[in-house]
Amino acid sequence: MAATIIDVAREAGVSISTVSYALSGKRPVSDRTRRRIEAAILELGYRPNAGARALAGRRTYVFAVTEPLRPDTYTPTHMAFVLATAKAARQYDYDVLLLTQEEANGGLQRVTGSRIVDGVIVLDVLDHDERITLLRTLDIPAVVVGVPADPAGLVCVDLDFAAVAQLAVDRLVDGGHRRLGLLGHPAAAYERGQNFPVRFREAFVSCAQSRGVSAQVATPERTIADARSAMAELFDGPDPVTGLVMHCEDSIQMRALDELRARGLDIPGDVSVISAASTFDTTTFTPALDVIPLVPDQSCSRAVELLVEQLEGPIEPRVELLPPEYIERGSASAVLA
Amino acid sequence: MAATIIDVAREAGVSISTVSYALSGKRPVSDRTRRRIEAAILELGYRPNAGARALAGRRTYVFAVTEPLRPDTYTPTHMAFVLATAKAARQYDYDVLLLTQEEANGGLQRVTGSRIVDGVIVLDVLDHDERITLLRTLDIPAVVVGVPADPAGLVCVDLDFAAVAQLAVDRLVDGGHRRLGLLGHPAAAYERGQNFPVRFREAFVSCAQSRGVSAQVATPERTIADARSAMAELFDGPDPVTGLVMHCEDSIQMRALDELRARGLDIPGDVSVISAASTFDTTTFTPALDVIPLVPDQSCSRAVELLVEQLEGPIEPRVELLPPEYIERGSASAVLA
DNA sequence: CTGAAAGCGCTTACAG
DNA sequence: CTGAAAGCGCTTACAG
Structure with missing residues (x-):
């Protein structure tokens, strides 16, 4: 069986709360204690159990990303946004759960209702998007990449x-x-x-x-x-x-x-x-x-940033438009005539 | 706050174990009781807490799918496999966590070590794939879509x-x-x-x-x-x-x-x-x-099937090759000469 | 067919 | 700076 926090505490000769605090940094821990705990963790190959952590701490460290990936849509661009979101999420220690077309709405209800995820990133939004309609009723932190027709109450990020x-x-x-x-x-x-x-x-x-x-x-x-x-x-x-x-x-x-x-x-x-x-x-x-250029990393890392902010409590709804940049390669010049 | 199993039990006038068994079907429940529980669940909009379920039941209902999505690789085909996996997983009530190139190995260690997932589907495997090397040390159910150079000990599925x-x-x-x-x-x-x-x-x-x-x-x-x-x-x-x-x-x-x-x-x-x-x-x-044709749904639904089987215990390692089918459209005929 | 209760592995007040 | 313990919300023997 995998090592638990109890094993680590025993090995390090401290209490489990000290192990927990050493891990989370939410309470100061003496250098000497910290080192012993780190050694024990390494020694035992300990990794906190995600379920227990979620249950006790009310944080799952998983975000949902909903990207329909419609069959007639251009996959590489859309996936670039999913990947950029995953990458940005990892900066905050988050993994991403992928919700696709088949289960866009059902999936959102499921993963938010059962608290599998701490927040939702909405990709490839439509002007009138039923995922948005649903999300408004859901009471879960969310950020929309794109701007629906009515962005009231939403946190939206997109290229301008x-x-x-x-x-x-x-x-x-x-x-x-x-x-x-x-x-x-x-x-x-x-x-x-x-x-x-x-x-x-x-x-x-x-x-x-x-x-x-x-x-x-x-x-x-x-x-x-x-x-x-x-x-x-x-x-x-x-x-x-x-x-x-x-x-x-x-x-x-x-x-x-x-x-x-x-x-x-x-x-x-x-x-x-x-x-x-x-x-x-x-x-x-x-x-x-x-x-x-449209730079997925840009939009998505900002989106994740705003989602992480919401973990601490609601933030002001807004539409953030990122300024574009013109890159010259010599294919556009004055009319020569 | 979201309703818990305790609220449902109270509303239905039964014990929480009965609610749990009614949900899982692991113990017979009288029709009358079941109906009252279902009504209470609907009434309260109850959804089991995933963390608690994972902790107590040792099942997270999440699979990891590792698909590197290398930049020089053809995204639509590769994503078709990811989507097919997600779809197949849903048949068994599973969601999928997406692990991409950036975090292929670190991600596998993390999600298996912390028991975020119950199993792993490996996509786009290389002849000599370090994900496979890692996986052999990991003691988690896994299925490989594709066949690495040395498939010993692995469960592999692929088109032949x-x-x-x-x-x-x-x-x-x-x-x-x-x-x-x-x-x-x-x-x-x-x-x-x-x-x-x-x-x-x-x-x-x-x-x-x-x-x-x-x-x-x-x-x-x-x-x-x-x-x-x-x-x-x-x-x-x-x-x-x-x-x-x-x-x-x-x-x-x-x-x-x-x-x-x-x-x-x-x-x-x-x-x-x-x-x-x-x-x-x-x-x-x-x-x-x-x-x-190469049909992602075919390979992936078989892969998920074999992964689900492993949830009950180890199964025989194997390489399953799916037979191809020739579809005629008139573009190949005898040399006319 | 049903209930009471232990226990899963953490986090976090509470106490010192 | 550290510990003992309650509690998160489920599942599953154990008992009847």
Whole structure:
């Protein structure tokens, strides 16, 4: 059988409370005692029993992360957020329990009701997300990565997608471009109100409008044929786009570059291209692309920070938007004409 | 505060042991009593406290799944296994804790040592995997999806990759093809000894050999340029391949089909193509491809089954290989010459 | 078919 | 700086 705190106490010649306090640091312990306890722990290979700890201490050191991973969604980006959350959680000694689509709501009820977890991180939130509706009734610390339509009472963290769109549009318009195009996510993402595609598209369109330039949006499925016809839409009409913003998965972006090549269009000579809110590396593309990156580690470590804060008691609801950064790679410049 | 078993017992007018037994079914309970208990549970919104349950019952109802999700690995396929595991686990009332690369070994020690989990599912195993080495010392139920170089003492489940290769090679050779090609994973996968690419490639080569036909292997990185040159390798030499087996991610397979198109090669007129051990849908390709699918649900639900069995006590170590199935779509036929 | 009670392995006031 | 002990909320022999 595994060693218990009693074994450690005996081995170290102290009481179990002293062992517990030495471990938690919640009470001063003399150096000499601490060393003996540490030696005993090493000697016995002791690890505190999680169940007992949870029961007595009312802390499980597990967070739930709910990420639907819908079948038509781009897995690598979404998983990058899950991994970033796991990594950030470990900084606070927390593990993560993964709740997926099948059991989004049932799972939330189960793990919070039975106190398997101390808090919840909500990923890939929809404008109107039933997980949020449920969460409001649940009385458990939670942080939303993303911003639902009604964020009242919630703690939300996200990249400032409106600022991303603004940056991209300004860059292009300042460069002299008057006809902008957005290569976006599949239509289904917008229809279901998936948070970041929607917010980005809206900001893109309204920024273009307020700068007085045209904005065309194409939303291809993830098939070759669709990527092609989306590019045809943007580039083969009477008023072809000269400033392209891509907010879609990497394979589509690579396709799009193929298509520009096939048309003999030079970047940035004929067309300026910006990759917006991308989680992947755009330097491996040909050519390397200017990018306004979406950094999962950033959003998630802040989210975990805010979740940990809530362990001590409720905090002020808020929407925290992280400022974007424009990274120059030479794919967007002034219109040369 | 949340309701406890004491509240339920009081509300139902029975003892707490009766409530517990009604919940677990480990002792008969009269219908009348059961109904009153169920009513009380509903009334109070009772959910058993996981920590207390784990402490008293020595069962946490959580499995760990360790999936490194290496950065250069194809996320969708790997996540499909994680999701399939989570889904299968839920059939037995289990949740899953996700352990990723950062914390593969430390995480395993932690969650098993502190009894956060009742068992471990090991995903994406390498030929020589330090997780396996660790696991052998750990005394916790475990099932490996995949087969390491030395499976002694382990319970392993996997698709029979050798049989997949056999099926593919036989199909092509029976169709008259004498020059086979394999479009495989990136070289790094083989170098690190990633299980299924290695096993597949070896079987492919040896099956071809024993059928007396040539076998060429290309292992492109996931870039356009590399996919192109890999296809050039296979199809632009003096003895171009006529039977192509693809064991790589979907975007590369799509690229490969592009490349065949670009060469004016007809499928299956000029080249027969089989997609091997693919987790994605090959009917959306142009043309739809014959496929010998790798079905995560299959491997994972069997793995979970075997893990649950071990909860009752040790079981015989074994390597269970699941038989593959050939699905015809018309992309592989006899050489028309 | 049901109940009273010990015990799982911790944390944390309470006491000194 | 340290200890003795109550108590967290369950499960499961033990008893009837």
